[in-house]
Amino acid sequence: MILNFLSVWRTAVFWAILCLAGVIVYANTFHAPFVYDDINYITKNDPNVHMTELSWEELQTAALDGKPRNRPLANVSFALNYYFGKENPFGYHVVNLIVHLATGLLLFFLIRMTLSLTASLKPGEKEKPLTQDIEADWMAFLAVLIWLVHPVQTNAVTYMVQRMTSLAAFFYILSMVLYIKGRLAIQKNRGIKGAGYLCACVLTGVCAVFTKQNAGMLPVFILLYEWFFFQDLRPFRSRRWIFAMLAAILVFCVIGYVYLGGHPLDRILSAYQRREFTMGQRVLTELRVIAYYAGLMVFPQPNRLLLDHDYPLSDSLAAPFTTALSAGMIVGILAAVIFLSRRYRLVAFCLIWFLGNLLIESSIIGIEIIYEHRLYLPSMMICLMAVFLLSRWLKWKRRVIPIVVSVALVFGFWTYERNHIWHTDVWFWRDVAKKSPQKARPLQNLAYSIQQDGCHQKAIKYYQASLSIEKHPAVYFNLGISFMHQKRYIEAADAYLNALKMGYQTSGIHHRLAHALSLAGEFRAAIDQYQNVLKQNPKNARARDQLRGLIQFLRGCRTPIACLSQRIEQQPENMALRFKRGVMFEKRGALDTATADYNYVLSKLSPSDRMLYLLTLNRLAMVYSRTGRMDKARKLFAEGIRLAPERYQFYYNLAALWAVKGNTRRSLNLLHKAVEKGFSDLDQLKRDHRFDDIRDLSAFKRMAAAIRNR
Numbered sequence: 070m071i072l073n074f075l076s077v078w079r080t081a082v083f084w085a086i087l088c089l090a091g092v093i094v095y096a097n098t099f100h101a102p103f104v105y106d107d108i109n110y111i112t113k114n115d116p117n118v119h120m121t122e123l124s125w126e127e128l129q130t131a132a133l134d135g136k137p138r139n140r141p142l143a144n145v146s147f148a149l150n151y152y153f154g155k156e157n158p159f160g161y162h163v164v165n166l167i168v169h170l171a172t173g174l175l176l177f178f179l180i181r182m183t184l185s186l187t188a189s190l191k192p193g194e195k196e197k198p199l200t201q202d203i204e205a206d207w208m209a210f211l212a213v214l215i216w217l218v219h220p221v222q223t224n225a226v227t228y229m230v231q232r233m234t235s236l237a238a239f240f241y242i243l244s245m246v247l248y249i250k251g252r253l254a255i256q257k258n259r260g261i262k263g264a265g266y267l268c269a270c271v272l273t274g275v276c277a278v279f280t281k282q283n284a285g286m287l288p289v290f291i292l293l294y295e296w297f298f299f300q301d302l303r304p305f306r307s308r309r310w311i312f313a314m315l316a317a318i319l320v321f322c323v324i325g326y327v328y329l330g331g332h333p334l335d336r337i338l339s340a341y342q343r344r345e346f347t348m349g350q351r352v353l354t355e356l357r358v359i360a361y362y363a364g365l366m367v368f369p370q371p372n373r374l375l376l377d378h379d380y381p382l383s384d385s386l387a388a389p390f391t392t393a394l395s396a397g398m399i400v401g402i403l404a405a406v407i408f409l410s411r412r413y414r415l416v417a418f419c420l421i422w423f424l425g426n427l428l429i430e431s432s433i434i435g436i437e438i439i440y441e442h443r444l445y446l447p448s449m450m451i452c453l454m455a456v457f458l459l460s461r462w463l464k465w466k467r468r469v470i471p472i473v474v475s476v477a478l479v480f481g482f483w484t485y486e487r488n489h490i491w492h493t494d495v496w497f498w499r500d501v502a503k504k505s506p507q508k509a510r511p512l513q514n515l516a517y518s519i520q521q522d523g524c525h526q527k528a529i530k531y532y533q534a535s536l537s538i539e540k541h542p543a544v545y546f547n548l549g550i551s552f553m554h555q556k557r558y559i560e561a562a563d564a565y566l567n568a569l570k571m572g573y574q575t576s577g578i579h580h581r582l583a584h585a586l587s588l589a590g591e592f593r594a595a596i597d598q599y600q601n602v603l604k605q606n607p608k609n610a611r612a613r614d615q616l617r618g619l620i621q622f623l624r625g626c627r628t629p630i631a632c633l634s635q636r637i638e639q640q641p642e643n644m645a646l647r648f649k650r651g652v653m654f655e656k657r658g659a660l661d662t663a664t665a666d667y668n669y670v671l672s673k674l675s676p677s678d679r680m681l682y683l684l685t686l687n688r689l690a691m692v693y694s695r696t697g698r699m700d701k702a703r704k705l706f707a708e709g710i711r712l713a714p715e716r717y718q719f720y721y722n723l724a725a726l727w728a729v730k731g732n733t734r735r736s737l738n739l740l741h742k743a744v745e746k747g748f749s750d751l752d753q754l755k756r757d758h759r760f761d762d763i764r765d766l767s768a769f770k771r772m773a774a775a776i777r778n779r
Contacts, residue, residue: 076202083210084174087217090477091170094218094484098227099162101491104498105376105514106230110136111147112156120148142240142280143233161229169226172239173217179242180209180453182249186298187415208460211473212453218481219452220369224376225442227491233281238446240277241284244270248291252299283429283446290425297418302410340435346382348433353383353392355431358439360395362427365444366451369480371487372504376497377514378439379505399424419454423447494518502531509539517547525551526677542573549581558589558645560680579605580612587615588640590633590649592623629653644670644678648685660692667692676712683713690722699726717746725759736760737768744772751776 103112111118117134120127128145135144146164154160184205216222225234251266270291277284296302341348358380365373383392402420410417426447430436460469490500498515505511516531532548535541549564565582583598599616602609626632633650640646651666667689674682690705703726709719724739740760754760754773763769 076206079203079206080177083177083206087173087177087210087213088170090214090481091166091173091217094481095162095166095169095226095488097485098166098488098491099159101162101227101488102158102494103156103229104491104494105228107228110230111151111161118144118148118151120152123152140233140279140281142276143236146232146236158229161232162227165226165229165232165235168232168235168239169217169222172235172242173213175239175242175246176216176449177209177213178246179249180212181205182246182253183298183415183418183453184208186249204460207470208453208456211470211477212456214477215456215473215480216449216452218477218484219366219448220371220374220480220483220487221365221441221444221448223374223484223487223491224440225445227488228376228442231442231445234283234442234445237277237281237284238449240273240280241287241446242449244273244277244287245291245294247273248294252295283426283443285429286426290422293418293421293425297410297414302414337433337435344435346438348435350382350384351435351438352433353385354380354438356392356395356399357383357389359424359427359431360391360398361439362441362444362447363398363423365441366448369483371483371490374441374487375501375504376440377501377505377508377511379508380439382438415457416454419450419457422450495522507538509535509541509544512538513541513544516544520547520551523554525554529555540567540571542568542571543575545571546573546575546578549585553581553585555678556588556643557678557681558585558643559648559684560678561585562589562591563680580609583612584615587619588643589645590636592619592629592632595619630657644674645681648681648688651685652688655688655692660696664689664692664696679713683709683716686712687718687722694722694726699730702726715746717743717748720746721748725757728763729759731762733763733766736763737766737772740769740772744775749776749779 109115115136117136118131120131128148131144131148132141135141135148147161150161150164225231225238247266247270251263251270254260254263254266274284274287274291277287338348341351344351346354361380381389383389386393386396402424406417406421409420424447427443430440430443456469456473459472463469463472490496495515495518498511498518501511502515512531512535516528516535519531520528528551529548532544532551535544536548545564545568549561549568552558552561552564562582562585565578565585568578569582579598579601583595583602586592586598587595596616596619599612599619602612603616606612622635623632626635630650630653633646633653637643637646637650647666648670651663651670654660654666655663667685670685671682671689674685676682686705686709690702690709693699693702693705703723706719706723706726709716710723713719720739720743724736724743727739728736751773754776760769
């Protein structure tokens with residue numbers, strides 16, 4: 070009785086320390102905002118989990134209609150969070166931490182029972198038995214402590230939507246614990262009690278699978294656990310165990326059918342139509358990803374952790390060569406499992422646990438290449454293996470405990486440090502963008518987060534950086550919004566038009582485009598867009614009123630220049646209107662008046678208003694060249710090259726002016742630059758009389774031929 074009391078007391082103390090450690094390392098996360106898929110699946114984009122009354126109907130809606138589909142229990146948990154706290158992140162973080170701590174306590178039970186089973190091996194076995202309960206308790210405690218505070222778990226705990234992962238792991242481990250309890254009860258001839266445990270095992274297993282699909286490996290690992298620790302790795306010869314093996318395979322197939330349908334291969338292959346990699350590339354790349362995961366388990370320094378990796382693909386075992394090395398590592402692990410299964414079956418089971426629980430998310434399914442939360446379940450037994458091997462090497466307590474506790478302190482500090490970057494979504498995405506600088510998505514999300522804070526100039530910078538990597542219609546749309554806030558109406562209209570060209574048809578884009586065109590002085594184009602808005606939604610009273618007001622205004626001022634002049638009087642700070650008036654004066658031949666407007670625009674604008682500044686610079690330089698002020702024209706074109714070295718127009722026009730002046734060498738060099746930057750209008754080059762004096766030169770002909778052959 071005294072020994073039992075001491076064991077219970079020791080376990081209670083261990084649990085208290087584990088819970089305290091978990092709370093400390095995640096204490097700075099409770100007010101971290103929603104980020105990335107938190108927004109997609111919890112807040113703005115999923116009204117199905119926005120439960121307003123606690124009723125069976127709303128719970129059913131959350132379970133069956135919530136996104137992603139086939140994860141009803143996770144969606145119900147989000148719906149309950151929403152019901153009690155709406156979009157306050159505090160409640161979501163509290164529940165996530167509770168799930169994490171509860172999973173850790175269940176893991177303590179699982180490890181403790183596994184070590185007891187290891188200790189009860191037959192005398193002929195090679196593995197050294199664990200004969201003392203206190204040693205097993207300490208080993209379970211230290212393994213769970215490392216797992217609980219490990220920095221790699223932050224993506225499953227601090228990242229709210231990945232409660233899917235942690236809650237699935239909770240039910241997964243609970244199901245394993247219940248299975249072991251049931252088998253032990255059956256061994257003690259307590260059949261009814263054992264049957265109850267096994268029924269509960271099935272129920273919690275179903276809960277795990279209905280929380281996240283990676284729990285589909287549960288029946289396989291229950292079978293493996295039975296074979297490793299109850300059957301002593303004996304061949305399955307009896308009908309009962311053959312039936313059990315077939316049942317486990319059947320359950321696994323049923324789970325696959327539920328999630329993949331009757332044509333699983335077609336479903337898997339169709340997923341790759343939305344990806345930038347093939348199935349072959351993914352499978353090869355996952356070899357390296359698994360090796361990377363193993364490295365994170367050993368050295369999870371925060372600089373190596375992020376949500377959205379820019380992970381290079383593998384095209385073959387030799388490209389890159391680390392693919393073959395990673396494949397060799399995995400083969401070596403599998404060989405170690407076979408070799409160690411008799412002598413060190415606990416180590417063998419831990420290794421197969423790591424690889425097996427990565428199988429669904431790190432094989433042929435066409436999902437994202439790498440996410441750290443996928444390590445949440447596989448990492449559990451790796452922590453046990455590390456503590457177990459260390460204890461065997463150092464002959465246990467006096468040396469092992471301070472080493473493991475020291476590692477836990479370092480990991481805990483890193484976890485706390487890693488959690489700090491979740492403090493704001495801007496901090497979070499800045500960290501991701503810094504670590505994945507060549508990936509568009511982190512830059513997009515950083516720009517959006519900055520935009521939501523009202524810092525539109527910075528948002529524009531990151532949206533444009535994202536577009537330089539990958540064009541995306543939503544980015545153009547959001548870029549247009551920031552341009553409008555900066556009163557850069559021409560650039561806003563251009564961004565909205567690019568979004569529409571790419572098929573973006575979100576609500577309000579035509580209305581926003583019409584408003585931008587109107588402010589840019591493009592009144593007729595604005596009328597067309599307002600009419601498009603009313604075709605799509607005739608009840609849009611705001612668009613109807615704006616259209617009516619614009620038409621009345623144009624009728625009142627009669628001529629386009631008069632209309633622009635009137636608007637300039639109303640909006641003297643709007644340089645787009647004055648630029649537009651300058652263009653109209655230029656087309657009518659009033660070059661001095663156009664020059665005055667262009668010079669006024671340049672005097673008021675900053676080069677940061679890039680498009681309008683460059684357009685005005687180019688138009689003014691062209692006017693100077695038409696009126697014979699060549700030195701001023703060349704100076705402005707050179708300034709354009711300095712400000713926008715990627716634009717071929719400035720190179721081309723400056724080349725033409727130097728050709729007129731007779732500086733052939735400089736003209737040809739600049740024309741060559743223009744071709745390099747993208748100039749490809751051969752007809753324009755042939756018609757441009759400014760190049761007549763150098764047209765017969767071989768260098769000029771070569772450039773013309775290069776354009777023709779593009």
